[in-house]
Amino acid sequence: MDAVSKVYGKGSGAVAALREVSVGIPQGTFAAVMGPSGSGKSTFLHCAAGLDVPTSGSVRLGGTELSGMDETALTALRRRQVGFVFQSFNLVSSLTVLENITLPLLLAGARVDRAWLAEIVRRVGLEGRTGHRPAQLSGGQQQRVALARALVTRPQVVFGDEPTGALDTMTARDVLVLLREIVSGLGQTVVMVTHDPVAASYADTVLYLADGQIVDSMAAPTADKIAERMTRLGAWK
Known part of the structure; x- marks a missing residue:
């Protein structure tokens, strides 16, 4: 991401969500991406993932420059190269676990790599559950399905938008351990927006956004150090 700005509205009503990031x-x-409410976290995620087009600046995903792509090309790129995990799981209730996981491949008209599918089902701990429907699963299991779905296309990046926000503390920890493992074990790139210092402590780096700008970054973060830094952003309640 190079000098990315995103402005909503025009004239005197214009609001800059990102400023030269x-x-x-x-x-x-x-x-992990952190910051106060209204700091630009969601806009950052949407621009980085090709869901939204910056007002100025450029975004690269892997070796692909997103600037100038039309919506059709961006949609095709997202289906192939981007995985998403949301707070609300976003599973299709009428589909089985296996059908939910392979849905991105179906939408992209791509072949299912059976060996890779078996590997990610094993890694996310859903063996024996693939014929279930989402309503038969716990919240943590549903988020594991969503994570497997995000990985099935072998994306350049998995983007998480508060992926543990709807989970209890123990279940959230399981999902965070899983995210950590797919980075360390599979070499996957993960970018996660979160408000939780404990969740962010599983990351290699924490980026702090305030007023649409990255104001700091922290390597080798701990929950205590993150919370203390958030206090000085004026964000921590």
Whole structure:
């Protein structure tokens, strides 16, 4: 991401959600993005993932420059190269676990790599559950399905938008351990927006956003250090 700005509205009513943001996230690393409400976290995620188009600046995903792509090309790129995990799981209730996981491949018209599918089902701990429907699963299991779905296309980046926000503390920890493992074990790149210092402590790097700008970053974070830094952003309640 190079000098990315995003402005909503025009004239006197214009609001800058991002202001000249430049950051690179190395492949095979886990980055957490934190900041107060209204700091630009969601806009950052949407621009980085090709869900929203910056007003100015450029975004690269892997070796692909997103600027100038039309919506059709961006949709195709997201289906192939981006995985998403949301707070609300976003599973299709009428589909089985296996059907939910392979849905991105179906939408992209891509072949299912059976060996890879078996590997991610095993890694996320859903063996024996693949014929279940989401309503038969716990929240933590549903988020594991969502994570497997995000990984099935072998994306360049998995983006998480508060992926543990709807989970209890113990279940959230299981999902965070899993995210950590897919970075360390599979070399996956993960970018996660979170408000939780404990969740962010599983990342390699924490990026702090305030007023649409990256104001700090922290390597080798701990929950205590993150919480203390958030206090000085004026964000921590």
